[in-house]
Amino acid sequence: MEDNGNLTVLVIDPNPGMRGSLQNMLNMSNISKIEFAVSSGTAIRALSRRAFDIILCEYDLDSGGEQGQDGQQLLEDLRHHKLIGMGAIFIMLTSEGVYSKVVSAAELTPTDYILKPFTVDVLMQRITRAVERRRVFLPTYKLIDQGSVRDAIRSAADAETANPRYAADFVRLRAELHASLGEHPQAEHLYTAMLGVKQIGWASLGLARSLFAQGRIDDAEAVLTQLVAVNPKLMAAYDMLAKCHESNGASARAQQVLEDAVAISPHMVRRLRHLGEVALDAGDMSAAEKSFKQVVSKAKYSEFRDPEDHVNLVKTLVQRGDATQASGVIRDLERSLRGNPNVDACKAISVAMLHDAAGNSDAAATELANAVGAVRASSGLSTKLRIGLAESCLAHKLDQGASEVMLSVMNDTKSGVSTQQAMSVFVKAGRRDLADGMGAQLKAQAQIMLGVAAEKANMGDFKGAVQSLLEAMHMSPGNQQVMIAVAKGILRQLDELGWDNPLAEICHAQMEAIHRDDPGHPQLDLINREYIALQRKYGIAAA
Structure with missing residues (x-):
């Protein structure tokens, strides 16, 4: 077993008394390499500098009187932005009695969560169990971190035989690694074999993802529909089922599935964002407004705020005819997120929507031109936003701006947009000449x-x-x-x-x-x- 004296721990808690108590508990177990963070922001900065073996995170990070993210939102950011590796042990500490929050935290797969109050024995039991599991998985994790995925698959297969206690976990890991290589039939085989032994939620979910990746949308939908019926707390199944409905053009059904998920687990920012987007596509402006307002509010204290959330909220409010609220959202965007090209682009697009709604076409065109200029210096703006900008430019006869933005989409291999799809933006606008011109530029x-x-x-x-x-x-x-x-x-x-x-x-x-x-x-x-x-x-x- 790993020597406790070598373990590094980050304690995230705004309460100085709780930080001191945790330090005493850890010291009693020969753990002395401890750092502290009092908020999500200080935690993210600490994790950006170095990795920790163990992260002990208070769920209610507002308990010290300072507003900010809660532990669930912090973990969501850490997972999404890959600030903690597969070998990191993340333990949530909470006295939170609200069931929905516990579900939200649990679905983000912390290593464990401990209900307060707890003793030093309970804490060390959980840490010991987590460290022992990590020891078994660490050789495979290291191969994954090195990019040696095939070696990692072989390592997982060997470890599965040597550690029957974790056999199912290694099967799951192997299937996920095959999927990461695009080997979805191999992943499907592993999930199906596991389900032949025991009906496990993650195996059904993995099978559905494999089927979806192979274009077998209806088969995936059938698996997920049954999974949600028998395991209504497996939140990721709702997200995947909504994707199936979207792929089949059933936006209203996708919206209903996401609303069901949010009713059970209402604190996942990315699911709320997805719900808003689906509701917007389905024409349900009231639901879209509600979701995007929650996203903007919940993400307010994130170190990774996305200015496109404000654009989506402005778009919804403009379509509902509420220019006053839309103006307030733009002011909040400018005040709280100023200072980078992404924000400048989002602000200009939002102001252009307001001008269009008011019938000020020239002013809208000026803002769209400003947005095109900001896109040149931006990075990470979504494909959907850039295509929407190009379409708006075409509507305002800003041909060069539309072509420039669409070229930026096509030069981004991660955009997922084919040349034919890009051309169709111009063709739908009646500008085949611009489509041909962009095609010639791409060939060059x-x-x-x-x-x-x-x-x-x-x-x-x-x-x-x-x-x-x-x-x-x-x-x-x-x-x-x-x-x-x-x-x-x-x-x-x-x-x-x-x-x-x-x-x-x-x-x-x-x-x-x-x-x-x-x-x-x-x-x-x-x-x-x-x-x-x-x-x-x-x-x-x-x-």
Whole structure:
């Protein structure tokens, strides 16, 4: 067992008396490497500087009289922004008797939570149990942190055999790792096998996610509907079921599912945001306003506030005809979140909506132009917001601004927007000429990326070369020259750095596309032979 003297602990509690009591308890158990945080903000700064073995976090972080996040909201931020690793032990401390808050905290999977008052024996029992579990999982976690996912899968399989007490947990981890590699059939197999032994909520949820990722939306929906019926406290199942309904175009059903989830667990900011977006799409302005107001209020003290929440609230209020409240939201945005390009863009978009609602088209156009300028210097703005900005620019004849914003979307490989989808924004606005112009620019940029990839490959940066090639493919899908370059670049990386299943699948997809377009292409046979040779080299069974 790990020596307690080597454990590092961060105590997050605004109450000095409780901090002192926890320090005494930890010292009695030979734990002396302790740091303290009095709020979510100081905790985030401490966790940004270094990692801790154990985090003891008071749920009610307002108990010291200072407003701020509660422990659940802090944990949500820490998980989402990856400020705590898989090996971190997060224990929630609470005397909170409100059931909904306990559910909200529990669904974020803290390692444990302890109800106050508690003794030093109870605290150390929980810590000892958590440390012992971490010891078993740590070798696999380290491989994951190093990016060695395949080695981590093998490590988890070995540990599963050696530690039958945690066998189910290692099956779950292996399935999640396969899913992270895009190997959803393998993940599906593991979840199905687990369900054959015992009906476990996380296995049903994982199975549904695997089915969804494979495009089997109706099958996923059936699994989730049954799961919610038998396990109504598994909150993530509601989120996934709502995604299924959205994919099938059933916004009203998605909204109802999310409302059911919020009624059970009302403190998850990201779920409230999702509910607001779905309600907005479904045309339920009252529900959208309620949700976005809660999001803005609950996120007020987060270190990671998102100015787009204000934009969504302004949009809802404008559509409801409440310009006065919308103006107040914009003032709050400017006052509390000023000082970065994302905020400037969001403010300009919001003010433009107000001007449009008042019939001030020229003033709206000026603000939209300001928003385009702010987008140039921004980072992390959502695809949905940028596409909405482009559509507004087109409506106001700001052709150059619309093209610039849509190019920023297409140059972002994480946007999830295809070239065809981007073109459709212009086509729907009756501007086929702008769509053709953007297509020509993307092809030119793809050619530049091919040159960048060649330079990286010549320098031995095979991963970097493939990344540039994938960017070129995103910009110019269906371009035969790009497809050939992508296939050859991936084959070179696989040969030099080892087999990578998701990349191999991309390579194979390019080979099939080339064969469909030009079965007699002079390089296709060579690429096929190299692919088969690599399968043999790594002992991969040919399909």
